[in-house]
Amino acid sequence: MRHELALRIGPVAFRIGSAWRSPLDALARLYAGYPAPEDGLCDFTVRLEPERPWRRFIRPSVAIRGDYILPDAAPLSLAHGLLAAEMGMNLQMALGQRTWLLLHAATVEKDGRAIVMTGESGAGKSTLAALLGERGWRLMGDEFALLDIGSGALLPFPRAISLKNGAIGVMEAEVEAGRFGPRLAGTPKGDIRHLRPNAEAIARMDEGAKPALILFPRFGEAAAVRGVGQAEVFMRLTQASTNYVALGRRGFDALTDLVRNVPALAIDYPDTETAVGLIADFRRELAA
Amino acid sequence: MSGAALLVRALREPGSIGACDWNALIGAARAEQLLGSLAFRMEGQAVPARVEAIFAAARREAAHVRTRALWEAEMCRRALAPLGIPVILMKGTAFHAAGLDASLGRSVGDLDILVPRDRLDAVEAALVEAGWERLKEAGGYDDSYYRRWMHELPPLIHKDRDRMIDVHHTILPLTARPRPDAAALIEASVILPGTGRDGQVAMSPGHGFGSRGEPNLPIATRSGAVEGGQHPAPHPLHHSPAANGPPPHPGEDCLRVLAPADMVVHAAAHLLADGDLAGGLRNLWDIDRLLREFDSPDFRATLAARARLHQLDGPVARALRLSSRLYGTPVAAGRLTLADRLFEARLLARNGWGQERRKLLRFAFYLRGHWLRMPPLMLARHLWTKAVMR
Numbered sequence: 001m002r003h004e005l006a007l008r009i010g011p012v013a014f015r016i017g018s019a020w021r022s023p024l025d026a027l028a029r030l031y032a033g034y035p036a037p038e039d040g041l042c043d044f045t046v047r048l049e050p051e052r053p054w055r056r057f058i059r060p061s062v063a064i065r066g067d068y069i070l071p072d073a074a075p076l077s078l079a080h081g082l083l084a085a086e087m088g089m090n091l092q093m094a095l096g097q098r099t100w101l102l103l104h105a106a107t108v109e110k111d112g113r114a115i116v117m118t119g120e121s122g123a124g125k126s127t128l129a130a131l132l133g134e135r136g137w138r139l140m141g142d143e144f145a146l147l148d149i150g151s152g153a154l155l156p157f158p159r160a161i162s163l164k165n166g167a168i169g170v171m172e173a174e175v176e177a178g179r180f181g182p183r184l185a186g187t188p189k190g191d192i193r194h195l196r197p198n199a200e201a202i203a204r205m206d207e208g209a210k211p212a213l214i215l216f217p218r219f220g221e222a223a224a225v226r227g228v229g230q231a232e233v234f235m236r237l238t239q240a241s242t243n244y245v246a247l248g249r250r251g252f253d254a255l256t257d258l259v260r261n262v263p264a265l266a267i268d269y270p271d272t273e274t275a276v277g278l279i280a281d282f283r284r285e286l287a288a
Numbered sequence: 289m290s291g292a293a294l295l296v297r298a299l300r301e302p303g304s305i306g307a308c309d310w311n312a313l314i315g316a317a318r319a320e321q322l323l324g325s326l327a328f329r330m331e332g333q334a335v336p337a338r339v340e341a342i343f344a345a346a347r348r349e350a351a352h353v354r355t356r357a358l359w360e361a362e363m364c365r366r367a368l369a370p371l372g373i374p375v376i377l378m379k380g381t382a383f384h385a386a387g388l389d390a391s392l393g394r395s396v397g398d399l400d401i402l403v404p405r406d407r408l409d410a411v412e413a414a415l416v417e418a419g420w421e422r423l424k425e426a427g428g429y430d431d432s433y434y435r436r437w438m439h440e441l442p443p444l445i446h447k448d449r450d451r452m453i454d455v456h457h458t459i460l461p462l463t464a465r466p467r468p469d470a471a472a473l474i475e476a477s478v479i480l481p482g483t484g485r486d487g488q489v490a491m492s493p494g495h496g497f498g499s500r501g502e503p504n505l506p507i508a509t510r511s512g513a514v515e516g517g518q519h520p521a522p523h524p525l526h527h528s529p530a531a532n533g534p535p536p537h538p539g540e541d542c543l544r545v546l547a548p549a550d551m552v553v554h555a556a557a558h559l560l561a562d563g564d565l566a567g568g569l570r571n572l573w574d575i576d577r578l579l580r581e582f583d584s585p586d587f588r589a590t591l592a593a594r595a596r597l598h599q600l601d602g603p604v605a606r607a608l609r610l611s612s613r614l615y616g617t618p619v620a621a622g623r624l625t626l627a628d629r630l631f632e633a634r635l636l637a638r639n640g641w642g643q644e645r646r647k648l649l650r651f652a653f654y655l656r657g658h659w660l661r662m663p664p665l666m667l668a669r670h671l672w673t674k675a676v677m678r
Contacts, residue, residue, distance in 0.1 A: 001641050002642075013338065015311055017641050037338075038338070039336060039430040040311070041310055041311065041336055041339060042311050042338075043341075043342060045311065045314075045315045045318075045339065045641060045642060047642070047643065049643075066642070067318040067642060068318075069317070096318075098346070098348065098349050099341060111451060145400040200599065245351065246352060247352070248351070248352040248355065250348070288337045
């Protein structure tokens with residue numbers, strides 16, 4: 001490919017090839033300070049290619065390709081090339097990851113105990129994880145939690161946090177400007193701005209943690225907390241996993257161990273500050 | 289060296305791969321659906337830790353692929369058992385069910401079966417009854433085209449399991465020049481022991497679920513219904529005539545596979561007498577594995593005779609030459625012709641990023657694929673209809 005960049009994020013290494021320079025320049029700036037993969041060896045390949053040869057120059061259109069492909073994925077404009085690279089990495093993980101059980105979840109850690117937050121898009125897990133990551137917690141990831149099948153530990157996967165619409169302002173008030181990517185207006189998911197996790201999250205990207213609590217947050221409701229039964233937790237987590245079926249019995253065993261050993265709560269919250277307060281309470285209870 | 293050339297070298301001589309562009313090797317292997325096969329070939333070789341982790345995951349996944357493929361075959365067997373007809377597994381599912389070397393790490397997409405042509409309607413009805421659904425609009429151009437001219441029914445997909453089934457009645461489109469003898473394919477087919485009423489092949493607890501990621505699972509359980517992997521049952525295809533089942537009879541509820549020589553003929557037809565050779569390295573790898581496993585003087589004579597019978601001696605000879613050339617298959621294949629070199633270049637048209645290369649050559653083979661399928665007038669009508677439909 002004309003341009004390429006290799007990135008290691010926690011235990012996973014990617015190489016990203018691109019027909020254009022600009023998406024990789026933006027990616028390199030966003031991931032400043034991340035380690036290069038050892039000996040350049042990568043787990044997954046992402047390719048940013050013109051949809052048709054002439055679309056490299058004329059109304060450039062970035063098709064997201066790689067080892068694993070969604071055949072009907074719509075291409076993005078070159079202005080959204082950074083988002084294409086991020087989506088390309090997500091796609092490889094979602095479709096190709098076969099080493100760890102992958103949960104679509106955000107994870108934060110304190111004192112070796114990790115909280116896994118999962119929910120549908122818009123539940124606010126990214127924003128919550130981003131904010132907790134600036135308030136004394138270590139951000140392990142905002143998109144995918146990697147569950148190690150042998151040990152039951154969670155491994156960090158601290159990609160850039162993808163902030164959408166209202167969440168962008170919340171975090172701009174909290175974090176210095178140098179850690180943000182460009183604001184991408186009018187993407188298929190609305191406005192998006194990426195945020196690099198802080199130095200601690202990057203420095204400790206090889207350090208796993210034991211799961212201590214599973215949270216199902218829901219944004220936009222009056223504050224409420226309820227317990228969730230194991231059967232429901234199990235069903236929700238199978239739905240939150242992209243590779244549960246492909247891992248066969250190993251996936252089933254890992255997930256049932258997690259569900260049996262880790263308590264789960266559903267929380268409703270009207271604003272992010274309320275949720276941060278609730279989570280601080282949980283932490284005191286877990287520690288007690 | 290192109291990514292595909294590197295992949296071919298690694299498959300042929302895993303020991304020759306020392307320091308290489310591992311990213312290119314893995315990228316090309318994924319793109320050609322050969323990562324699983326490569327992972328088994330490279331087992332035991334000294335490779336960097338990250339690469340070994342990728343191979344180990346691919347070997348574990350192979351056990352799951354196998355379980356799913358055999359389960360799908362079993363679902364199909366149950367749906368068709370009441371018809372009392374021979375149901376013959378083909379391609380990847382057949383390799384897995386028969387426990388052939390070609391199944392090691394072999395990916396499986398659709399389930400391919402062969403049934404007698406005069407029972408197609410009953411087969412389709414039984415599958416629809418069991419939850420398979422039509423993908424093509426009934427009576428539309430594609431649907432009618434399949435039914436009139438193709439060697440298979442329009443594809444059906446299962447509504448719960450989301451898996452496709454291709455129901456063949458022969459191995460080449462009816463419009464192709466060679467006319468394989470479908471009745472002879474069925475007549476010579478081999479019963480898979482352990483399927484049927486007391487059938488345990490697909491559902492033996494020792495399969496897949498019992499693996500716990502042991503890297504040699506598919507080897508240990510290769511031969512059908514294995515107990516504990518200690519005493520693999522004799523290979524069904526190595527019992528020559530005795531293992532050939534009795535002729536199809538009413539009440540038959542066992543699965544079958546093609547006889548060894550017919551399996552190679554079919555693989556060669558699929559690769560070289562039909563289609564545009566996309567993903568052809570995997571099909572050629574199947575051929576290499578089958579030839580090595582079946583090889584014997586008797587087999588070579590049978591293969592030549594069966595190739596002639598099915599009017600596919602040209603494609604089979606070319607498959608032998610290409611397999612010998614690329615994978616070093618130990619067969620007396622003769623020298624590469626000029627045309628063979630084009631086929632070789634087409635098969636290797638993939639770089640280390642997994643991208644297809646040599647656009648013109650690929651387009652030429654695309655046109656050839658259509659040319660093989662249809663007489664000129666029919667091709668013109670087909671392309672016209674397709675263009676208008678878009």
